[in-house]
Each structure stands twice: as C-alpha cells, then as structure tokens.
Amino acid sequence: MQKSIADSIISEEMMIPSDTAGIELFVRNKRRSDLVRFSVEKTVLFVAGSTYPASTSFDLRLDGVSWMDHLAQQGYDVYLVDVRGYGKSTRPSEMEEPASDNQPIVRTPVAVRDVASAAAFIRSRRSVDRINLIGWSWGTTLMSRYASENLAHVNKLVLIAPQWLRTTPSAADSGGPLGAYRVVERSAAKSRWLNGVPDDKKNAILPPAWFNAWAEATFANTGLGSDKLRAPNGTVQDSREYWASGKPLYDPSLLTMPVLIVHADLDRDCPMDMAQTAFSKLSAAPYRRWIEIGDGTHSVFMEKNRWQVFAAVDGFLDERMPA
Template sequence: MASSGAMSNRTIKTEDFWIASDTPGIELMVRNKRLSSSENFSAERTILMVHGATFPLESLFDVELDGFSFLDFMASHGYDVYAVNVRGYGGSTRPPEMEQPADHHPPLVRTETGVQDFGTAVDFILKRNNLSNINVFGMSWGGTVAGAYTSRNNDRVNKLVLVAPQWVSSKPIPLDPGGQIGSYRLVPIEAMKTRWLNAAPEDKRTDLLPEGWFEKWADATIASDPSSQTHTPPSIRATNGPIQDVREYWTLGKKLYEPKELSVPVLLVHAEWDIDVPIDSAKALFSGITGAPYKSWVEIGEGTHMVMLEKNRLQVFHAVLQFLDQEYIPAR
C-alpha cells in the first residue's frame, strides 16, 4: 500500500508493510517514509522508531500538525524512515486475548516481547536494504525497548536516540494506575487532554497545544484502534505488560538492561515538565551510559512527556536531526 504527501515541495512516499513476528498469526505493521526521488540509503541515513506503552506510531510519530509529522520531517531531510507498531498497537495484530475481557488474562506484551518485535523489524529493514546496521529511536517505553535491543545488538545499531526514556524511578510512575490490572486497559482519548495539560504549570497550559492540534491527534489515535468507537467514550486498548514491568522492575530499582552496555553514540532528549520521566530518572540513565563513544543530552524547555506533539516539537526534531547528521566513524 502506498500513498504520497508533500512537505516543502518535496514529495514523500509512504509504504506500509505487515511482517511476520515470531508468533504464528501475529503480524507487525512497519511504516516507511522517504523522499520519492531517493531509492538507496546508507545505514547512517536509515532509522527505525518505536512508540511508548500507550499510543502507537500513527498517534506519536505520524500525526500531521502544521501540515507534517515527525516521520515527514525526517524523510524530507533525506532519511529512510521506518516506524514499527509492537503487537497489540496500531496497525499490528492484536493478540487474541485482547478480543476478550481484560480480566480474563494476565498483562500482555511485556517489554521482552517488545524487544523481540523491534528486533524483527530491524531484521526486516537490514535485509530489505542490504545493510548491516541502522539508527534506532525509542520514545518513553519505546526507549526501554530500543535501549535493551541496542545493549544486546550494538553491531546492528549505528546510533541510538532516546526521547523521554523510561527508567528506574523512586517516585510513583503515572503509567501505573494502581490496583489489579488485566491483559490490557481502555484509554479514553478525550480524558487525555486534561492529564496531558496538567503536567504543565497552570499559567502555561493554554498555549502548550496550538489550536486544533489535540483534535487532530485525538482523531488519529482513535482511528488507530478498530474497536475504539465501540466504547463510550471512544477509547483505545493498550497492553498492560509495560505496567507489570513498572511494578517488577522500575519502581523496585531494577534495570531491564544495563546502559553501560551501550557502545554506540546516544542522544537523550528530555522535556522540562515531564512528570512521567522525572529529570532525576533521566539523569540516572544518562550517567549510566559509560561505554558509548559519545553521548548528548538535550533538555527542551516548556514541554511535557508528549513534547513531540506540542508547540516546541521542532526543537526535538532538530535535535534528533543534528545528532544523526553528525558524522560518526566507528573505531575499527
């Protein structure tokens, strides 16, 4: 399936692929965007992204705000851009347990499953483009997925980008609602606006999201789950495996991977008002990255955990672009 869009008069080609996972009957959706005038890309100009614990790639990376999305932005700057939905999210297959009441099964899609699905997407891109490594990008829980994958597969990664990456925290983690959890949870989209804006100081909330942006994001998010309109109010399903990992790892001070085992360049982007990943948590992760050839930290002022969809999103976009554009020649 292919379609075209434009940004700055440069035509972008879009293709969606469904690739087999390691589980029979489960397919993973991988979206690719690139300039239609370009066909061959180096490892340095290829990137794979993975989403967080609640919202899929369609909702986080490919909502057109002011006429373009993050995927569009990177593609327009000459990158071969891929993003994958882990099973249970967006256009990927939902495990059959998600078609049953949530309390019938334990939490679905633990982080290890996310890492496996991400690795499947990496393998698909390497084979498709005849490459030995690519850049990888993870946001929030996706930061854990991409970080854990990289720590075990440094040879397949050129550079690693982490935006608001989940990490060990001594504070309660808002993702966890408390109480007993089932296989998945329902996330009412309209209710997200209050939670989103409440992360910012009261006098800064009115201009955090330019007019119409939340509505565009909400429409894209609802459209990403075919069952969303069967719930009142409209809600998407999100797997609870990441929350179970919060309980068994992050709030107990246990790491899901060792940051010292990252041996590629790393960029960490954090926003001033991120209450999901407090700055002390992000700093602990950053200080633990001791094996990278170099690492960079970018702090975005006046942004929340969802900074990539807010008024200052271009600061994130340009920070990622600058980091990836910087020439890096690995030691031989």
C-alpha cells in the first residue's frame, strides 16, 4: 500500500527564542521520514507577508498537499517561521492593550531580526552554513534585507510578489492615524484577495472551498473569535515612511546569490511595475529569473495555478550552476 503524505512526512513544531526577552517564535519543520542527511541546497525557510502568518499559508493543504508538503516530498528540509505578533508566535504586550495606546509595532527591522533568529536556529540544528529563503509580499523585504546583511548564510533567494516603491495605495492601509495594530475581519478578506479579478474568473482562480480552508486556519485561535484577527501595524507605517516616500527598505544590488522573482498578472497588492523594478536592480546576482503567471493574484501559490509556482521554484532550487 502506498504511504500517504501524512505517513511519509515528519512534522515538528517548536517555539524558539527571539532576541527579545519574553518573545518566542513559532517554527514548523517538515521533511521526509527517510531524510537523514541535511545540505545547504536542500534546506528552505519560508516567511509570509504583513497581515497573515506563514503557518496558515505555506502549510495549507489544498487537494491534500501544502507547499511545505510538496517540497518535503522532493527531499527538502523545509521550515517556516511566524514573526512576532503573527500566527502562533508571541504577541507583543502592546497587542493586548487598546491599539491607540501605542505606536505601530513589529516594523521591518524587528521582523528581520526574527528571520535572523530562525535562520540561525536552522543552521545550527542542521550544521549547514547557508539556507534557501522564500519570502512572500512583505516577506520578500524581510528576506532580501536579511540576505543583504548575511550574504555568507544565504544560498538562493525566492521572492513571491516583491515589495518595491509604491505609486498606488497599500491595500493594508485604510488611512488615518495608526495604532499598534489593526483588526482584520474575515468577511473582508476574500474581497481583498480577489481585488481586480473579473467576476467570471473568481471561483476558478480561488475555489470557494480553498478560501474557506485558508480562512478556517487563519482566523482560528486569534483571541477575537473565529472571524477577526489582530495584525501589527508596523508594515503600514513602513509603507507610509518608506515605500510610498521613495525610500526602499532593502537594496537589490547588494544581493549576491541567485534570485527568482515570481509574480502573477492580477496582483493588485504588488503591481507588475514594482516587481519589474526590483528585478532590474539585481545587478550583483550571479543569475536572476522572472516568472510571470497568468490568472493569479497576490496569493497565487494558494490558487488554482499554484502548481506553476511550485514548478518554477522547484526548477530554480534544484538547478546547479555549471562549474
């Protein structure tokens, strides 16, 4: 009898220390049960964007398989981390107080330190000096900034819907004064996800059952019932002070590892011109690649065309440069 995915993949969950007393980070690891030797080329860390956690995005089983499962099946040692204030990681104390009592929290430099904590943990655990990084949305900024500051510790870099200087309003910014965090409602999540998608394509691109699976996982155990969550506002403040003000938070020209950018044509959160500009500035990468996917949104890796994302990333991670 053929083993199921659940039988053949080991899944471990752990809380690791951050660089801040009282703040722990949730890390999940998946790997094949027969994987006993670990390597630079086959070690991967995921980090997500500015509203939702990595743990309900990259390890969301759709048609029985998550992206983490897929990579684990290919022989990868796969990790994700929820940065502080997101998912299962510690919520800073400001998130238990009225939002208006504090300034926006979990800004980019803080989250980059959380990525650094997770990456150092993985390198130590597996005795490898470099790992592969996959970031999505704000996570592309975190991974790019971390990589530019830790060139010796990054093997390859994958950027899904990369941030860059904005000429359009951020979808996460509703305007007005910003407190420490914002409350996001499940009822608004689907319309934001499918912003700009023609009505006759919505159910095909995002099958309703797939959205419901994501929403059930994402809005569970938030402390606000099953239809709301708190999202730190640090990224919104960063968007106002940096991305919308002509000041990038990372420098693509400092990245000296191979870089893959994956973008989808219906992405309204990070429009194509943003990704194109970031791509054009990867002047130090030994090679760089752009993959544009049709009929996909900002969350293309959780939609009907996610297999194209998987295939593009598989090919990029698996290939070896000629000697």
